[in-house]
Amino acid sequence: MALFISVLLTLGIAYWFYKTALRLHANSVQWAIAGAIAYQLPAWAWMLSVSKPYLSSIQGTANKATMSAGLIGYSWIAVGIVVALLVYRFALLKTNVKVDS
Secondary structure (H helix, E strand, C coil): CHHHHHHHHHHHHHHHHHHHHHHCCCCHHHHHHHHHHHHHHHHHHHHHHHHHHHHHHCCCCHHHHCHHHHHHHCHHHHHHHHHHHHHHHHHHCCCCCCCCC
C-alpha cells in the first residue's frame, strides 16, 4: 500500500512540476524529472536510514502496535513531500528563463 501511495505521489509531483515549468516557460521535462527525484531520493534515504532501523529495533515488542511506530513507519512519505515542496519553492519558482526574441 505504501509503495502504491509513493508511486502516485511521485507521478503527481512530477506532473505538478511539469505544469509549473510550462507556465514559467522553463524546460518542463527536466523539471518533472527533478520533482520526481526531489521526492524519491530523500524519501528512500529516510526510509533506509531512519524508518527501517527504528522499526527493526522494536521488532517483537508490544510497542510496535503503537501510533508512533506507525507514524515513523510512514514518515518517509512526509520527508519526501517536504523536500519536494522546498525544491518547488526555492528552485523552480525562482527559475529565470531567458526568452529569445
